[in-house]
Amino acid sequence: MSPKDREAIEAAVREAEARTRGEIYCVVAQAASDYREVVLAWAAGVALLAPALLLAGGVQISAPDLTGGWTAAQVGDVASRAARAALTGAILLQAALFLVTALVVALPPVRRALTPKALKRHRVREKAQEQFLSRNLRATRERTGVLIFVAVDERMAEIVADEGIASAVGPEVWTRAMAALVEGLKRGEPAAGFAAAVGLCGDVLAEHFPLRADNPDELPDSLVELPRG
Template sequence: MLNDDERAQVKAAVRAAEAQTRGELYCVIAAESSDYRETPFLWAGLAALAAPAILLVAGVQVSVPDAFAPWTAAQAGAAVERAVRGALTATLILQAVLFVLVAAIGSLGPVRVFMTPRSVKKDRARRHAEELFLARNLHQTRERTGVLIFVSEAEHAAEIIADEGIAAVVDQSEWDAAIAALVTEAKAGRLGEGLARAVGMVGEILGRHFPADQADNPNELPDAVVEIPRL
């Protein structure tokens, strides 16, 4: 996801930022935050439900016997039954075809992500960031000053999560400019530079609220960016 120069750039930015604050920064880039396995089946089900409407739009009709034709009651009943059975069979076949076709197309990775609603992808990215915050022990720094800068590539999402020691003082809105800078650079294909810029901006914010203690400022978290491949 990053080349060696970009990894070195981000690592240097983390070290420079932490030199001016007691906060601890941790950067993670994930290829994706979810596999969205349920998405193709959701769309496939909706496509199958649309089969009757598709048949109606296509002009398919159920023909019934002419009431004034010389039919016996048994003949008329049998003809109606055949017509209805044929229409139901056509509907079921079309539903099955649509379900399989949409599910197969949606199973392709990029298509699956594209078919997932934006709100769902944003929620999954946020949840993944929160899980990583705990899994990587960012909540166990001495002054509860861990900050996670998280990027999820497939979702085109970025999150900044701060531990309670920082969240009690710094409002989430203060991170917006850093996230905006990160997203702008990432869209231009400069993810490493965007991450380094965001780290610098977060460091400035932390420096104002939690300035470094030059006599006691341990480095409690790794400075290198963590890259998580596709699930």
């Protein structure tokens, strides 16, 4: 976010809160999670393919012909060595596949592409809830705090409303604000998306908690930017 973007978002929050007793708080994170388990999952999954690759490559375990004068002990010894060699090859191939896959999937663009969308959505929701609690949005006088949270890498957003406003409206009322926010992210204009979402959230708050004389500003209006964890 540029200084101009931050100023635009802060101005949008001030303008929205000038119409309501509600409080709007904006947080942007570069990513909601590092998704380390995705790297391990893909590496382990690919490594499990090693036995199938060996079979596809024609690797076989064979025992000597019993009609050729071999003793049972010799046959057992040769078969045991062949089995150990095949098992060792499989283990080494699995280790190589695990390492190479882990190194490739660890690259941020690859990891993001291979992370299931459902997991991204879950982590974004978790991070938004975490920020809602840690930023004291539950401490407003009328429980009217609304958090607008964006995870840039995931290009996902979440709106969390405190019980004062959440009990007065259904979750569907935030749909337009979410859509405006996500559209701004997709266009590469997060500040415009934030400003539009803030205005729409302000409309909802103003309808149910209109401005009155006693209206302290309980939360900062400035955008909070979280460093990459």
